[in-house]
Amino acid sequence: MISRRDFLQVGMAASALYGAGGFGNWSRLAAQQALTQDQLLQFDTVGNVTLMHITDLHAQLKPVWFREPEINLGVGAAHGKPPHVNGTDFLRMFGIEPGSPAAYALTYVDFVALAREYGQMGGLDRVATVLKAIRADRPDALLLDGGDTWQGSYSALKSEGQDMVNVMNALGVEAMTSHWEFTLGIDRVTEIVENHLNFPFLGANIFDAEWDEPAYEPYKMFERGGVQIAVIGQAFPYMPIANPGWMFPDLSFGVRQERMAAVVQEVRNAGAEAVVLLSHNGFDVDRKLAADVPGIDVILTGHTHDAIPEPVLVGKTHLIASGSHGKFISRIDLDVRDGEVKEVKHKLIPIFSDVIAADPEIAALIDAERAPYAAEMAEVIGTTDSLLYRRGNFNGTWDDLICNALIAEREADIALSPGFRWGASLIPGADIRREDIFNATAMSYPEAYRSEMTGETLHLILEDVADNLFNPDPYYQQGGDMVRVGGMGYRIDVTKPQGSRITEMTLLKTGELIDPARSYVVSGWASVNEGTEGPPIWDVVESHIRNLGTVSIEPNQSVEVVNG
Amino acid sequence: MKLTRRDALALGLGATAASFLPARAFAAADEAIAEFTGGATPGEGGLTLTAPEIAENGNTVPIAVDAPGAESIAIFAAGNPTPKVATINFGPLAGSQSAATRIRLSGTQDVIAIAKMADGSFVQASALVKVTIGGCGG
Numbered sequence: 193m194i195s196r197r198d199f200l201q202v203g204m205a206a207s208a209l210y211g212a213g214g215f216g217n218w219s220r221l222a223a224q225q226a227l228t229q230d231q232l233l234q235f236d237t238v239g240n241v242t243l244m245h246i247t248d249l250h251a252q253l254k255p256v257w258f259r260e261p262e263i264n265l266g267v268g269a270a271h272g273k274p275p276h277v278n279g280t281d282f283l284r285m286f287g288i289e290p291g292s293p294a295a296y297a298l299t300y301v302d303f304v305a306l307a308r309e310y311g312q313m314g315g316l317d318r319v320a321t322v323l324k325a326i327r328a329d330r331p332d333a334l335l336l337d338g339g340d341t342w343q344g345s346y347s348a349l350k351s352e353g354q355d356m357v358n359v360m361n362a363l364g365v366e367a368m369t370s371h372w373e374f375t376l377g378i379d380r381v382t383e384i385v386e387n388h389l390n391f392p393f394l395g396a397n398i399f400d401a402e403w404d405e406p407a408y409e410p411y412k413m414f415e416r417g418g419v420q421i422a423v424i425g426q427a428f429p430y431m432p433i434a435n436p437g438w439m440f441p442d443l444s445f446g447v448r449q450e451r452m453a454a455v456v457q458e459v460r461n462a463g464a465e466a467v468v469l470l471s472h473n474g475f476d477v478d479r480k481l482a483a484d485v486p487g488i489d490v491i492l493t494g495h496t497h498d499a500i501p502e503p504v505l506v507g508k509t510h511l512i513a514s515g516s517h518g519k520f521i522s523r524i525d526l527d528v529r530d531g532e533v534k535e536v537k538h539k540l541i542p543i544f545s546d547v548i549a550a551d552p553e554i555a556a557l558i559d560a561e562r563a564p565y566a567a568e569m570a571e572v573i574g575t576t577d578s579l580l581y582r583r584g585n586f587n588g589t590w591d592d593l594i595c596n597a598l599i600a601e602r603e604a605d606i607a608l609s610p611g612f613r614w615g616a617s618l619i620p621g622a623d624i625r626r627e628d629i630f631n632a633t634a635m636s637y638p639e640a641y642r643s644e645m646t647g648e649t650l651h652l653i654l655e656d657v658a659d660n661l662f663n664p665d666p667y668y669q670q671g672g673d674m675v676r677v678g679g680m681g682y683r684i685d686v687t688k689p690q691g692s693r694i695t696e697m698t699l700l701k702t703g704e705l706i707d708p709a710r711s712y713v714v715s716g717w718a719s720v721n722e723g724t725e726g727p728p729i730w731d732v733v734e735s736h737i738r739n740l741g742t743v744s745i746e747p748n749q750s751v752e753v754v755n756g
Numbered sequence: 757m758k759l760t761r762r763d764a765l766a767l768g769l770g771a772t773a774a775s776f777l778p779a780r781a782f783a784a785a786d787e788a789i790a791e792f793t794g795g796a797t798p799g800e801g802g803l804t805l806t807a808p809e810i811a812e813n814g815n816t817v818p819i820a821v822d823a824p825g826a827e828s829i830a831i832f833a834a835g836n837p838t839p840k841v842a843t844i845n846f847g848p849l850a851g852s853q854s855a856a857t858r859i860r861l862s863g864t865q866d867v868i869a870i871a872k873m874a875d876g877s878f879v880q881a882s883a884l885v886k887v888t889i890g891g892c893g894g
Contacts (some may be wrong), residue, residue, distance in 0.1 A: 446809070
């Protein structure tokens, strides 16, 4: 049953528009224009169970700037629904005052000015303080990590995820699921899971490729507040397609909806009174899964890096989106009685690093983990006059810089940079430290290749990636964004089927249309193919920035978007 | 770097995906299906076809069929040069009427399963399996 109170919370988006108050304090914060740690942590405890969700940290131990996307188009049933609502539309939908801390945390609007005012977000030492406060209120609160934890920074790359494993153990995580974790290679993942991780590594959809048998624990039962809570893990479904399958050759993934339905039934049969899905599917995939698989009370979504200040309700399932890079923690209180969830209360807690005090113990641990690499990470390579950010469906200034570096350093006509959604931002005037370059590039297949491709092949690649993003059926989407292109412009109609979305591909340096039969020199990085050769992308970018001294990115108008 | 052979193969899969869908391939599939059904129009229900939404490897795509009470199940890959993949016949003593195998798909296409039931009727199920270059999930 959905209680009246729950209904009110979901209805808050509408009432907040008229200034009727604010669920989760968003409006009050906005009105007061002031922040205190107590305000950020304020929560009227409900029921008998508390979940704490953090996801897609991408190995960010320290506070960062992180600009949310300006463009995040939804197609099919997701068109115009969160998380495909951005900027001022987002502020309006959730009744958030422009210029407020919530506006800064959740949208790109006035990002640079607000970043200077409100500072960086995240930092696992601040997160630790929030966790402690919640545990003081509810000692058996359950901390769950949605994955993409062990990849994305210099220290995680060099320590093969060990820094993150140590810190997450210390934070008291009780279960996780996965995606980029597997890009450390299957041997390292096995070593961590068997020898270092203090909690289960769940994945109901991870199977042995040869025998099609489950390869990891699908779920874990927790007794909390006197009731049985099942936490089911769902790893990123398109692991061997979107990332190098040769790094974990014996594993198969997939959405596996029937398997999920069977596991939900299994945990219900085993006595689960509440079912929580700790998911790395991506928001739109989870929205479809929630509609098609009954019996899941809460889906803790991940992968697509969305931060949504209220739960999205699909039938009786609450979808929670907790952002990325340590910017937020979600607290979800459940009232579980008579074998079912009677009430859900949620707060998306923004981790303002200048407002929330660092927990000294975790701060010391983080510094110890970073110490072996501190000198290399801190070296200043250049400065930036421009805002450097990654998120957006078609381009971002970090990838503009990376594409410029590939064209300049590798003497290419055209550059390709993958549509990753991870990578912290830098504000104008900031030093670019080596650590910052790695925050946008650190991963285990960084080779910057240089090869020849025909115009026809380039078109094929763009069409393929576009369909992974804009296929109207979420189960055919892989998450991520459009591959970033340097040196070439194009027009995209996201409403068309695969093969006819991309037109007017143009070589920017000559203004000529791309000839399908001609070969072009293309440089890119992060190929999923084994044996790709080239220098690591961070060396290419570092060399380019050293040559420039100060980075300045021209506005990118090379992609024309048609959206229905 | 030159494109490796594997690169070329991966890209080649995409190429066939784009060029194979047109009518000629479907005509071949229709013909093969008509041969199995004798021209009867199959109904729906009673047949479960399990296939991945996106193939992890187009050269070996795991699929499974299950049709309680069927006499035989035929599997077709509508976009392959030779659409007919397999026909599985179940004897009267068969414990279940299900099978699992791996098939090769030349590109993104519908996989179609048709079961012939004991009363001579036919039921059909299909699934779109995408074969993709991949590489940009984030």
